[in-house]
Amino acid sequence: MSRSRADEEEYWHSSKCRAFTFDDEDDELCQLKESKRAVNSLRDIVDDDEDELEKVSWSGEPVGSISWSIKETASSSTSSLEGRDSSLQKGSSSNAALPKQVSSYSLSSLFKGRNKLPSLQSLSDALSDTGVKNYAPELRRPKAEYKDYSSDWSPKDTVRRMQRGKVCSLERFRSLQDKLVLLDEAVAGHDGNVITAVLIFLKRTLRREILFRELEERQVALCHLIHFLKETGEQKMLLDLLRFLDRTEEVALSQYREHLNIQDVEKRREFLKGCIGLPFSPEDISHIQDHYTLLERQIIIEANDRHLETAGQSEIFRKYPRKASILNMPLVTTLFYSCFYHYTEAEGTFSSPTNLKKTFKIPDKQYVLTALAARAKLRAWEDVDALFTTKNWLGYTKKKAPIGFHRVVEILQRNNAPVQVLQEYVRLVEDVETRLNLATKYKCHDVVIDVSPCCVSEEKGQKPAFSPQLSHANLPPCAWWGLLIPESWENFQLWKCPLRSDVCWFCCLSRRTGI
Amino acid sequence: MASTARRDVPEPPDFGILKRLARDQLIYLLEQLPGRKDLFIEADLMSPLDRIANVSILKQHEVDKLYKVESRPARPLVLSADIVNADKMSGRSRKYKIIFSPQKFYACEMVLEEEGVFGDVTCDEWSFYLLPLDEDIISMELPEFFRDYFLEGDHRWINSVARALQLLNSLYGPFSRAYGIGRCAKMCYELWRELEEESEGDSQGRKPEIGNIFLMDRDTDYVTALCSQMVYEGLVDDTFRIKCGSVDFGPEVTSSDKSIKVLLNAQDKVFSQIRNEHFSSVFGFLSQKSRNLQAQYDRRRGMDIKQMKNFVSQELKGLKQEHRLLSLHIGACESIMKKKTKQDFQEMIKAEHSLLEGFDIRESTSFIEEHIDRQVSPIESLRLMCLLSITENGLNPKDYRSLKTQYLQSYGPEHLLTFHNLKRIGLLTEQAAGETLTAVESRVSKLVTDRAAGKITDAFNSLARKSNFRAISKKLGLIPRLDGEYDLKMPRDMAYVFSGAYTPLSCKIIEQVLERRGWQGLEEVLRLLNGTEFSEAGSRTVLAVFLGGCTCSEMAALRFLGRERGCRFIFLTTAVTSSGRLMEAMAETRA
16 A cells, blocks of 8 residues: 555556457457457358257247247237236236235234145156255155144244244244243344244234334344335334334435335325435435426426427427437436537526536536537537637637546547547547547547657557556656756657647657657 | 366266256146146246256146246235235136245245235245256355345345255265354354254265365455456356356347357356456467367368268267357457447456555546446446445545435436445445544454354444455455566466456455465454364365355356365355346335
8 A cells, every 4th residue: 555656657557457458459359350250251161050059939048948938928828818917917006005004814824734744656756766865855845834733842942943944833922021032042043034933923912112122122133124024015114113213314215215116207206395304314315305306307398398399390309309208317317318409598497408507516527528428419519619618818719628538539439520520629638648549549640640740759660569657747857848868768769748749848859869 | 277277176076966856846846736737937036947947847747838927016926916816806716836945934924814815825845945057156046145134134045055055065065164254154054053963964974075165255355246357257247147057149249130048157168168267368269269170170171081971970060069159259259348348448447456456546536437427337337436435445425425426416316225225235335534544454353253143233334344455455465466467378376367456355265264274374263163073085175155146256266276276166156146236236226
């Protein structure tokens, strides 16, 4: 940790971690391509018959696999499925509305089973000669439900029996003391299944406050109850429990979580409005507030734009029909949308990008990135230009970006910007190394020519070996200022000028001295 | 990579028996319900089931139709109760059986009772704990383990692990030595011991095929799981998602219009040679291989009829097979390259390495920020933030707030819940005021904390803890010293799996403990078992148990270690995992 900056530099220069790169079309990829060609050329010899290939259905599953077969059932027997499907659907939708109250089931019946010993005759004979039987007899027959005749198991034995999947009656544990001993034994047994089973029993036979009070001391059991309530969807009891424990933030979060299940946007908006008053941490309250405001905005924008789109009056909507609604999208996506469809709107309108920027305090960097992507997508190059142009107090214009210009270039390139546009921004990339790379990559030849004389020339025919981490600070002052002649020029052979060509002292110097 | 490898690495035991056991038990269960029947299978169980049985086996046992039950939005159990109730309403009479795998929970019976179908259905368990994915990988196929235990603190799967250990012990043991680290590891171990004591052990005196076991909790080392994988198998997993040991290669890989499902295991002659290699050495290998193939095909030029006949009948089949595999893996490499190049992979790796070493934290932070601002994959952004947090022992409050705000703006405000989860589990935390980076406690003790007996007072952070990554890294020398170039083609240590920049912590711990035969000498020692009565012989096969998941990189690193030290690692994992899967387990989005 105390390594100096030089070490660090050395680290990044060393070949250790740069043994290969994904970026360059380097030898290895060429190699790969070659191999591919070679292998493909063999195809005509090989592909005369397909019998070696795995039989694969149209969807790509190997024929005969279970997933494949299921798809087959789905497509071939739709008619027979329909009845079941609809019942399934009905079932699941009605289920969503099912109240999950504590029912009055009896636990004794729950843990009572039929005495049904499995017969072993039907087991395929193949097994008997494997010798497995001797090692793992339990495996041969699934755990059947045994009847438990004795009711005098100690708490420890009860837990132990339950761990083995045997049925035990818990009704016997009536005093609080007994119940708690049972619970502690279950926890000590490390089996979550049993812990939960005991908790289900306690939940049914103890008043909430008493259960909660006892659980406060027993964190492991508490975790299990909370998880159980979450899984079974007993939200009310969960909230009561969390309130009892004074975990107010969790109360708020678990209520907020419910919005995920509300499909209707209006209802969701209303619900979120209600969430604003919940006891979140101060930092989160603003997030919730923003969530609400965002959805409110989206509803307005959506209604408006849907109208515009169907009316067919607006050119942009005609030219670029919306692919999806903006409802429930993240803020950045909304900003992109608004930069795409509503870029020129005045700040007063809800859908204008500047309004969004202000309302949600979107940082400059984020704003520029998103606006750039949106305008570039529309190929509105003047807008792109305007995005980076600033005027100083003397009236001179200058290009400035809160993100690196290499990023700008990348985004423009991805949107198929013409070379003239690209070139302009490639020129603005600070780091010469990157600039040259980008220029070469995107064929901005003018820039390449601009850059090249700035660099100390290489020996003829040698591939340039650049060290990208080199920055201004690493050049010795002599080279930096062009004042002193370095002791040995060889050291600078591979270095390149960090500054732009027009102001580069080093280059002037090197040209003068003819290197 | 073979030069330093020892020749006396033990062969892995035959795990085919596990498959047979599972299949036979499934058949037995099907026969319990004689006559024609329909089978509803939960979506998550599909792929594992595919590895055990096929349609013809099911058909043989009178399974008529197969249906896939999506576990979302309704839970499958409630869904099946709905089916039963719907049938009852329409006066239909059928028999129902619910088969739970790997085990039935009491809470499930409660649901059946509440839904009013208890008694209408019979229940059974299919004790399908162990799915051998490869000659040295056994998966429990419990991806939910990670969230259930580490986030929710639910101990429900501990019993399953203990039973799995019992089964493995009975088939391949006895395990003479056990090491472990982490609270869950200890509980699994204890429960397993208890099971062993109860059952009359007839395995005594047998020569064990697996002599040592090492149990490890995932939260011992999140860092390794969060790093971008660089070995071929890891990259394939990160890019295409290996599911139950097989992968779907889409049209971009197969260069045709169809997808191909490929089993990736030691049987694949090409894959088995490149799976553990650093990605950069894979190209060379593949091109060499294709040249050889070409040469072998070319041989047929000068052949007379008889030789040709021989060639066609004996060699052609093998060559074709190899050709097919080769073109698939070349296609996969190309596809990986394309994707990575698009994603500024180079820059990302650089940021990751600086995080691991603790340099240029500012720069890496702004890299992550830009990643978020550009709405690049939400999972990747989350992963990088977690890596930053763990290596730095939490983010400083200012960064935490600003990254969180930007994240919510880019990917949706509901991720507030995701952040809450990550904080609880300790993957993404905020430093308390006044806590500085330099105040890192330089003890490894935290690493080997065993809190099984201790009371957890702070419930909110009950499972979270400080990582002290930097201190541990220094102590164990996880960042290799740099002398000259790190030759990724001839790696000298496990760090090669991360381009020579970082030795996976989890694997380093295993190495150290096995080397010392215990925790002594490692400053703070956790000894879960005093290894009494162990026999020297036959203990060179180690069962490495990863509770909460194991990544391909970790497997590659340990396989490397095994080759160096002449031992064999068998991996038992609750599921093969990756940074993406870990992050997805924490993400809260609408269903």
